[in-house]
Amino acid sequence: MRVGIFTETYTPYISGLVTSELMLKNALEEKGHEVYVVTANLQNFHYEYDEEERVLRIPGIPTGIYDSRLTSIYPIQAVNKIKSWNLDVIHSQTEFAIGTFARIFAKQYNIPIVHTYHTMYEDYVHYITKGHFNKSSKKLVEYLTKFYCDKTITELIVPTKKAYNLFKQKYNVERNIHIVPTGIEVERFYKENMDIKRKNEIMKKYKITKKDFVCVFVGRIAEEKNIPFLINVVGKLIKEYPDIKLLIIGDGPDKEEYEKLVKEKKCEKNIIFTGKVSWEDIPIYYHIGNVFLSASTTETQGLTIIEAMAASLPPLCIDDESFRNTVVDGLNGYLFNNEEECGEYIVKIKKDKKLERSLKRGAKASAEKHSSKYFAEHVLDVYKKAIETQNNTLKSKFINLVSKVNPWKK
Secondary structure, eight states, X not given: OEEEEEOSOOTTSOSHHHHHHHHHHHHHHHTTOEEEEEXXXXXXXXXXXXXXXXXXXXXXXXXXXXXXXXXXSXXXXXXXXXXXXXXXXXXXXXXXXXXXXXXXXXXXXXXXXXXXXXXXXXXXXXXXXXXXXXXXXXXXXXXXXXXXXXXXXXXXXXXXXXXXXXXXXXXXXXXXXXXXXXXXXXXXXXXXXXXXXXXXHXXXXXXXXXXXXXXXXXXXXXXXXXXXXXXXHHHHHTTTOTTEEEXXXXXXXXXXXXXXXXXXXXXXXXXXXXXXXXXXXXXXXXHHOSEEEEOOSOOSSOHHHHHHHHTTOOEEEESOHHHHTTOOBTTTBEEESSHHHHHHHHHHHHHOHHHXXXXXXXXXXXXXXXBHHHHHHHHHHHHHHHHHHHHHHHHHHHHHHHHHHOTTOO
């Protein structure tokens, strides 16, 4: 099968979405399929095509939202190149400019299009509105989401029941919706594949010792991730347990604000911001920790939770529908409802090494079902369904056309 992945962001940009796209591309290629990528050029304003990696980069202008770029919705220079690929199916990963291009191209050349919905956009409108017109903005987001994820595609993929319910119960979408939890290359995070020397270097850099109990957060440093919640929890705990540390890994628009908050609380020695780290080093950072923390209620799935579990790191997450099918209390981690509960679970695991070892085993075992192999198989099933649906639609249109021009029709 020849698959075209259309996405706004791809390497060298680092995010959960990019990790998912890379993993899917690699897994499909291992199964013998040809995978092409159409993405925005984050480096310069030129068209670039990497023949070996099959990646076409389209120039665009910066949007001012993190590192994203806005491209043309129908870049003529890219059309002939993509036509030469003879794609069997298009997999859109975005609702924006390149996502629009994917839909126009798919319709023009009768190619089935699968779309994966990654982001709960209603939780992100504050970046555009700055607190104004939130109600009307959310209605506009709902309208656009329904248009992009219902009217213009063949099949829709969502990673969790939470996203499924959004479309079925709130948006009243009638089309097929496939729940396919996003996978990761779990082997990459296994302890046996870790560079111990590099781990020791990182621990030394941030003055972390083996006696410390380290809580880890990995992700975008922004309002929707609810990082002040984590800072408050650890800020209270270190008064009694000074060996507890919080390692905040990543970058984002609110990093400086949260660093200021930590200074105000006089917690700089215990709450550490690493900034952006390399893709290769991410698994090592997980292995520095004892538990993983997340208080975000805006996730569609939370890939970092699965990465943490693959690294045998028990997750402590806020009780949100995105995490309920992943985190099982007492088996691989815990769900909490407030700051007090979160703190209690941290202390409980810190004091009980037997429990910590048990949760680590459960976390690694739970991550297995999210392997790239199984994810690719599920996505391939959706591709086949999309091709079947498209063929049936074209057949139906042909029959209707023939019936209209049939001279024997009475």
